[in-house]
Amino acid sequence: MRRYANSTSFKRSNCAVACTLDLIGDKWTLLIIRDMFFGKTRYKEFQDSEEGIPTNILTNRLRKLESAGLVAKSPYQKNPVRYEYRLTEAGRSLGPILKSIINWAGEYIPGVRRPKASQTRTTG
Amino acid sequence: MRRYANSTSFKRSNCAVACTLDLIGDKWTLLIIRDMFFGKTRYKEFQDSEEGIPTNILTNRLRKLESAGLVAKSPYQKNPVRYEYRLTEAGRSLGPILKSIINWAGEYIPGVRRPKASQTRTTG
């Protein structure tokens, strides 16, 4: 088992919370991860999610996630080469975070739609 | 028990994950909440945390958290009036999210310092 989630990004401190936020603490990243948990793998699928992520941000976040080791891409066709994006083990292990968020929202945000319990989907 | 975490903020969707991110999904908010979990209550204490939050952002986030019902402020002195900030029940119930983040980081980010298990501190 490789332990990572590394690199390029500057660390504000060594605190577990701060480090995690440096990786996934923004408006969009966790939504992409949510989509992956629920079976989406392709650029277009992420783009089509109802929140409407801008394409430049989607591209940027997929690369950050890849270089952090949370997501891996592999070609699903050639001519032209197209990639699908899937959670790595480190990425999948974010499941409990997602789950606790969904639970919290279900309790404290009125009228929220909770996705049907996190399913750990990895190989289509 | 009041259920809230409402208001002013625009909602991108009704998804539990998206709604929660609209509330606490940025670089700083969860660090303030972390600090509160570990006993900090005053502006200066948050400001002194090692990540070095800018003061305008701290003020802004405290207000957002207050208006979302996650934090309540009360005066701890007069002349001049100074307030302390504490988690409400809704705020305290973010504990499991914080905990799952700390656990994940402990597993997947090397060299991370995990704060000693989340203690639910409310009244000094």
Place this chain on the structure above:
DNA sequence: TTTGTCACTTGCAATTAGCAAGTGAGTGGA
């Protein structure tokens, strides 16, 4: 009177986000 603390505000530059439009490789159809 001066110095210092606390909890902010304000100003402004730098970074990031967000929208629209464009691009290039390919497919399918007339």
Place this chain on the structure above:
DNA sequence: TCCACTCACTTGCTAATTGCAAGTGACAAA
């Protein structure tokens, strides 16, 4: 062959947010 269309991006440009430094006002202590 030409045209339209898809997918996965890029690019350009504006708007919004961040982050740093400095300033402010109420007060206490020296």
